Amino acid sequence: MRPSTTDPRLLVHAYVDGELDPANALEVERQIAADPALAAERERIEALRRAIAERLPREAAPAGLARRIEVALGLRSAAARAASRPSWRALAASVAVAAFLGSGATWLALSPGPTDADMAVANHVRALMAPQPVDVGSSDQHTVKPWFNGRIPEAPRVVDLASEGFPLVGGRVDVIGHTPVPTLVYRRRQHLISLSEIPAGRAMPAGQIAGYNIVSWSDGGVAYLAVSDVASADLNAFAKAFRAATPEP
Amino acid sequence: MESLNSEDDQARFARVVLPHLADAYALARWLTGDRADAEDVVQEACLRAFRGIGGFAGVNARAWLLTIVRHAAYTWLGKNRSASLVVVDDLEAVEQQQASGAAAFGSDQQTPEAALIAKADARRLEAAIAELPVTFRETLVLRDVQGLDYREIAEVTKVPIGTVMSRLARARRRLMQRIAMDETKGGT
Numbered sequence: 001m002r003p004s005t006t007d008p009r010l011l012v013h014a015y016v017d018g019e020l021d022p023a024n025a026l027e028v029e030r031q032i033a034a035d036p037a038l039a040a041e042r043e044r045i046e047a048l049r050r051a052i053a054e055r056l057p058r059e060a061a062p063a064g065l066a067r068r069i070e071v072a073l074g075l076r077s078a079a080a081r082a083a084s085r086p087s088w089r090a091l092a093a094s095v096a097v098a099a100f101l102g103s104g105a106t107w108l109a110l111s112p113g114p115t116d117a118d119m120a121v122a123n124h125v126r127a128l129m130a131p132q133p134v135d136v137g138s139s140d141q142h143t144v145k146p147w148f149n150g151r152i153p154e155a156p157r158v159v160d161l162a163s164e165g166f167p168l169v170g171g172r173v174d175v176i177g178h179t180p181v182p183t184l185v186y187r188r189r190q191h192l193i194s195l196s197e198i199p200a201g202r203a204m205p206a207g208q209i210a211g212y213n214i215v216s217w218s219d220g221g222v223a224y225l226a227v228s229d230v231a232s233a234d235l236n237a238f239a240k241a242f243r244a245a246t247p248e249p
Numbered sequence: 250m251e252s253l254n255s256e257d258d259q260a261r262f263a264r265v266v267l268p269h270l271a272d273a274y275a276l277a278r279w280l281t282g283d284r285a286d287a288e289d290v291v292q293e294a295c296l297r298a299f300r301g302i303g304g305f306a307g308v309n310a311r312a313w314l315l316t317i318v319r320h321a322a323y324t325w326l327g328k329n330r331s332a333s334l335v336v337v338d339d340l341e342a343v344e345q346q347q348a349s350g351a352a353a354f355g356s357d358q359q360t361p362e363a364a365l366i367a368k369a370d371a372r373r374l375e376a377a378i379a380e381l382p383v384t385f386r387e388t389l390v391l392r393d394v395q396g397l398d399y400r401e402i403a404e405v406t407k408v409p410i411g412t413v414m415s416r417l418a419r420a421r422r423r424l425m426q427r428i429a430m431d432e433t434k435g436g437t
Contacts, residue, residue: 013418017392019399043363048421052393055371056378061274065288066267069295075259128268189396190271210265211310229269229311231398 008038016045018233053165058190116176116198116225117216121209123174123183124194124227133192134170134185144171148182156182156197164241166193176201176225186238193228193238201225206232215239258302265310266298272311272395273318279390280322282379286329294321312401319387319405326383360422361429369428377427385420392417 008031014020015028032038069075114122127133136147141158148155151173160168169185174196183196201223203216213232216225217239224242228235266273273294277287294317298305305313369377378386387406391397402417403410 010414010418013421014399014414017399017417019414040363041360044360044366044425045421047363047366048424049393051367051369051374052378055369056374056394057371059275059278061271061291062284062288065274065291066270068288069270069292072292073262073296073299075262075299125264125268129263189394191396208308210307211269211312229272231396231401233398234396 008035009041012038012042013045016042016049018237053189115204116201116223117204117207117209117214117227119176120174120194120196120225120227121212121214123176123196124192124212125210127172127183127185127194128192133172133194135172137170139168139170141168144168144184147171148173152180152182154199156184158184159242159245161186161238161241161245164237164245166238166241188228188230188234188238191228191230193226193230193235195242196225196227198223198225206236208232217243219243258299261302261305262299265302265305266295266314269311269314273314275395276315276318276387276390277322279378279386279394280319280383281325286325290322290325291318293325294318297321309401309404312397312404315391315395315397316405316407360425361432365432366425366428369431373428373431374424377424377431380427381420381423385416385423388413388416389420389424393421 008028011020011024011028012032015025015032020028032042136144138144139160139162141160145155145158148171156171158168158171162168166186166188169187169192171182171184173180174183174194175181176196176198179198181196181198183194186193186195199222201218203218203223204214204225206213206215208214212227212229213235214225214227215232215235215238216223218224224239226235226239226242228238230238270291273291274287277290277294278284281287281290294314297320298314298317301317378389381389384406388402391402391405392399397405399410399413399417402413406413408416
């Protein structure tokens with residue numbers, strides 16, 4: 001963001017929120033270094049943000065709200081929709097079945113020729129609507145990584161990013177193209193981030209599909225694709241933290 | 250009547266709207282301050298979203314839905330709590346007079362140390378946010394609770410990004426001062 005104001009007491013908020021472009025961010029950093037009052041303000045803002053993020057109780061939508069809305073709108077229920085399509089848990093339960101169905105991509109309900117990013121978004125949305133967004137739920141990387149053994153050819157790299165504000169939620173097997181791929185799920189406050197590892201894939205430009213931000217990069221011949229509804233600045237921070245925690249091959 | 254909507258609209262609604270239901274409910278609850286009222290608002294917003302699903306441009310589903318939820322919440326507040334909206338009008342007038350964001354820092358009242366803020370307990374934090382005037386509250390909730398970026402907040406609340414920034418600064422400043430006040434009163 002290129003701000004219209006130059007008041008540093010306002011800009012320090014945009015700085016903490018990661019909203020400034022690099023030139024303006026550097027300028028604010030310089031001012032913070034030179035002005036103890038501004039440095040204290042920055043600490044207060046960060047403390048407040050942290051307190052809200054970590055301590056404020058989060059409330060899920062009431063049980064049955066989605067169902068009541070579907071009834072009020074005269075929609076077929078999610079259960080009825082799911083019955084007309086193979087269930088996700090059945091797909092995940094068997095790689096062979098998933099690969100078979102994935103080859104037709106009939107269950108994705110997308111226009112012909114979806115990109116990897118389209119499919120990653122579809123996987124993410126489906127996971128959000130399922131009773132559980134993961135097939136193995138654990139914040140312990142030593143539980144999540146071995147779970148993939150035997151389900152896919154190679155277990156993904158799993159790193160712990162809790163200290164960076166992205167605790168591990170678990171993992172699942174997604175299908176992208178015709179291939180079952182490992183997907184790790186991390187949490188940012190109440191939002192989930194799906195990170196798929198695509199062997200021999202290519203990184204793609206960052207973008208947005210159906211309101212979900214996408215960030216992609218490749219590392220050691222493996223393409224990573226992160227999908228989430230967190231702000232793009234947060235998703236970029238996640239990608240940065242994941243890459244920093246991943247040893248270069 | 251709804252049967253006029255094609256199966257595609259139903260699928261689209263399920264794909265675009267339902268994944269963001271928790272966010273919709275959270276915003277409605279922060280705006281109305283009540284769980285049952287929030288459910289009514291979300292249901293009304295979903296009805297509007299379903300009717301308008303054909304007009305959704307497909308760019309940012311969450312911001313689109315939250316815009317509709319906010320609108321429905323304001324309609325609800327206007328019907329049921331018109332007093333809280335009068336306060337909004339006053340605030341807007343004040344805000345327009347004070348073109349510069351510097352006004353947010355006018356009187357340098359007591360501002361607590363960061364360490365004090367870090368210790369603020371959940372109940373008091375929640376009460377302090379609930380006490381914010383609605384324009385400040387929605388900006389703070391969209392940013393610090395729901396994690397939208399400034400551009401998205403500007404879209405949802407229909408104000409320029411500069412206004413988002415100054416409202417956010419004021420909302421945070423009020424929370425900090427509130428926390429300091431609670432502390433000097435000796436808690437509870």
